[in-house]
Amino acid sequence: MTGIHTGSDADIVVVGAGAAGLFAALSASEAIAIPSDTLRDERRTRLSICILDATKRPGLKILVSGGGRCNLTNARVEVDDFVTDAPRALKSVLGAFDHRSTREWFESKGLSTYEEPQGKVFPTSDDARDVLSTLIGACESAGISIHHECEVTDISLAKDGVFRIDSRGGTWRARSVILATGGRSLPKTGSMGAGFEIAARLGHTVTPQVPALVNVRLAPGGLTAELAGLTLPARLDVEYQPTSIEQRCGRKYAPVSSACGSVLVTHDGLTGPAALDISGAVGHGIRRSEKPLVVADFWSLARPTSAWPEFANSDKAPGACVPPSEAPSPTTFDTFLADVRSLAGASAIVTTLTRVLPKSLVSRILERATVDGRKPASTAPEGEWRKIYALTCHSPLPAIGTGGYDKAEVTDGGILLGELDRRTLESTRVPGLLACGEVVNVTGRLGGFNFQWAWSSGFVAGTAARERLHGT
Ligand SMILES: Cc1cc2nc3c(=O)[nH]c(=O)nc-3n(C[C@H](O)[C@H](O)[C@H](O)COP(=O)(O)OP(=O)(O)OC[C@H]3O[C@@H](n4cnc5c(N)ncnc54)[C@H](O)[C@@H]3O)c2cc1C
Known part of the structure; x- marks a missing residue:
């Protein structure tokens, strides 16, 4: 399921195996669907979905989050808990998969959670490894392949509507690409800002970035x-x-x-x-x-x-x-x-x-x-x-x-949310390209809001990529 690859074709390539990328891939595979999702249809052909990640291990930032406990969401999430260029779009995305859905999904996978007095939600085990293993386990069950040491250097869209994804582990072709490369904070976890440059090359406005949630x-x-x-x-x-x-x-x-x-x-x-x-x-x-x-x-x-x-x-x-x-x-x-x-x-x-x-x-x-x-x-x-x-x-x-990016929990700035479709997070510049997580210009305050953005936006982008390829 995982390993170093030399490149191949896939229906959907997700770039980045952090919280947002893993959740996007799971949503694209229908491993995450809210109960009211009426679009599920067992007769549809299964999409091939793969995740390319620059590092040797996926989800490194999840492991260090919340002091190793992973504050995975908050009991109360509002638009004013975030800074962004497009608050209405943010509301729409947060509403599509909210903090209750997050807890329900993790609990449905056997990860119980608890809430601190100010609303911060943690796994009952207080162990971030359980959050990551829940996500990786779900990817394995859904047949999603994760390819390590595949740092993506460029993405381009050919005339035939197929994407070419150049990575250090080979070249990939895909019908849809989800950009989930995170920001620049804690670069040793693989987040080095490459997604900002790729998005800018593809015609997106990327707002200036600074370290945030830092001293x-x-x-x-x-x-x-x-x-x-x-x-x-x-x-x-x-x-x-x-x-x-x-x-x-x-x-x-x-x-x-x-x-x-x-x-x-x-x-x-x-x-x-x-x-x-x-x-x-x-x-x-x-x-x-x-x-x-x-x-x-x-x-x-x-x-x-x-x-x-x-x-x-x-x-x-x-x-x-x-x-x-x-x-x-x-x-x-x-x-x-x-x-x-x-x-x-x-x-x-x-x-x-x-x-x-x-x-x-x-x-x-x-x-x-x-x-x-x-x-x-x-x-x-x-x-x-x-x-x-x-x-x-x-x-x-x-x-x-x-304190700088080495100490910062997040990056403030990124791809303008206003340049993404608010219902799908598909690029309004490049059809078939979607973006989610910290690479987008949405920054939450301390308390589980940044992970909630990763889950909500990953869900929206992954679901939309799937529905787009199924033609619904
Ligand atoms: C110390 C620390 C503690 C935190 N604690 C919390 C917390 O408790 N609660 C909370 O809500 N938030 C917390 N955060 C913030 C939260 O971790 C992030 O907002 C969230 O992980 C962002 O998810 P993401 O998937 O968008 O990006 P990331 O988690 O950064 O994942 C991006 C992935 O993309 C990969 N990648 C990057 N560039 C490329 C490329 N060119 N090619 C291929 N792969 C690439 C990286 O290797 C990485 O795996 C914390 C952050 C830090 C640093």
Whole structure:
């Protein structure tokens, strides 16, 4: 079933044996079909489907995902969990095979799953190898051949409508090709960006790529400098054009990117879910020489009436952000003042603030605001609270870089989704060419959303390739 080949003909060639490619091949073979799929017809001839992969083993990224546990989807997946050029097309694709279908399919293959409090879904075994072996086992049962060390170097469409696929393992001919080559992140897993170049040569617009879901590096001297090791909840906004506190608290405030969740301060910046979720916007800002500014609000999530303290009491920091639709707005001065007054009683300023914020951060804030924290909170003038408020809720942290592709979980950018048919993911430029997974310009936030995109888009592309060849 698997091995090195010298080239051959196939009805469908899938390029890339990652999550999206494996799922596309399975969908093309009808090994994955949702119960309402009325198009199944046992009399149809079986299509020959093969997957070409550059590496020695398929699905390497699945094995390292989720810290080896593979966060394979989320219990709640919405369009605003992603960044893309075509949100309506994204909605259509996610709706064709949703997170429930994902869990049902894996469970039907004997892989039970469970859900963490913030909705992240993992295999019950907590072992990513079980996810991969489920996919490989299904490919074997469906008669799909996987050819290793077949790095595809070019794809062209001949006049007779047959594709020629040149690979280091030989030349293939196919009636349909599904491009599932992933992005550029973690290149040692085989994702080196070749699909972007191939798609561009075939006439597609490919948006610039940056590493995403990666740590953010900050300019030295910001509020968080020298607080390495501190974990705390925060709202992080990315701005390319600096805004005032008033603008940020206004109804029209629209940062380039925003995330509310746990943050870990590192020796050179920030990591943790909220930092990872904004890293793509930071990367694009730096690529465009926009000098991106991260504005941190350490109050909005930590304040007493926020839902976050519930999470904070659990033994580990939540591994994903608050869903965008539930994220609190930037803290206004009135809210901040009302909170500190209700917390203060007869306490000193420092005691009041440490009821919400870590001690080391409070010391840094008071030092920078030049406020004596030993004073009773009730006697501090409004001017001093305003200085504390600005540093606590609108702390400017200029970003100077991100961790790069070696550390990034995904690549932000790729083939314009808007250039693919939203019902089939077939190219609007090259008939018979389809694309799915990370090679397409769709990037999810941390929490299983990128795999869900791989499953949904793999399903749509694979099903469409099959139906196209069956002429339905
Ligand atoms: C460390 C890490 C942890 C992650 N954890 C999670 C998680 O828990 N949950 C989540 O949702 N997402 C996670 N992700 C992201 C997720 O793994 C990816 O979004 C997803 O695997 C993308 O699937 P894909 O099939 O599109 O691409 P890939 O998995 O990158 O697969 C692409 C395949 O194409 C092959 N290929 C590339 N170029 C060629 C070529 N020219 N010829 C032939 N083959 C080629 C590669 O060898 C590779 O096998 C993580 C990523 C990383 C790096």
